Amino acid sequence: MNKRHIRSIVFGLIVLAFVLFLFSFITSDAEHKLSRQVHKTERILHKKQKLLDKYVRQAQDTPVSQWLDFPDFPDDMVLYKYDADTLQSWVNQFSISNDEVDVIPLSYRLHYMSN
Numbered sequence: 661m662n663k664r665h666i667r668s669i670v671f672g673l674i675v676l677a678f679v680l681f682l683f684s685f686i687t688s689d690a691e692h693k694l695s696r697q698v699h700k701t702e703r704i705l706h707k708k709q710k711l712l713d714k715y716v717r718q719a720q721d722t723p724v725s726q727w728l729d730f731p732d733f734p735d736d737m738v739l740y741k742y743d744a745d746t747l748q749s750w751v752n753q754f755s756i757s758n759d760e761v762d763v764i765p766l767s768y769r770l771h772y773m774s775n
Contacts, residue, residue, distance in 0.1 A: 708737070715739055715751070724748055 711734070719728055719741050728741055728749040739751040 708734075712737055712739070719751075 715730055715733060715737075716739065718730070719739060722728060722741075724743045728739065728751050730739075730751050733739070733751045735752065737752060738754055741748045741750065
């Protein structure tokens with residue numbers, strides 16, 4: 661190879677690096693959509709957390725001798741109330757598919773995708 665050929669290769673690589681550098685500043689809309697989805701999911705989770713906190717306060721105010729009864733409790737939540745180390749009462753229960761807590765799942769099961 662002669663010097664002229666090497667210089668043209670080096671010049672081509674420099675131009676390619678510069679073009680790739682310029683492309684690195686171009687952002688896609690996917691990043692913005694992901695950010696919006698994250699904020700939407702956060703809002704939903706915070707709303708559900710506030711709702712669950714409301715039920716937890718009601719459960720704490722319920723005497724230990726009384727069974728918890730929340731007729732409008734959401735289906736995708738579970739609330740357990742303990743008296744010391746004894747399960748006193750509960751509202752809803754996890755589905756059977758999520759009941760194996762001692763086995764590491766090979767794949768995760770997603771429930772309630774609309775929520």
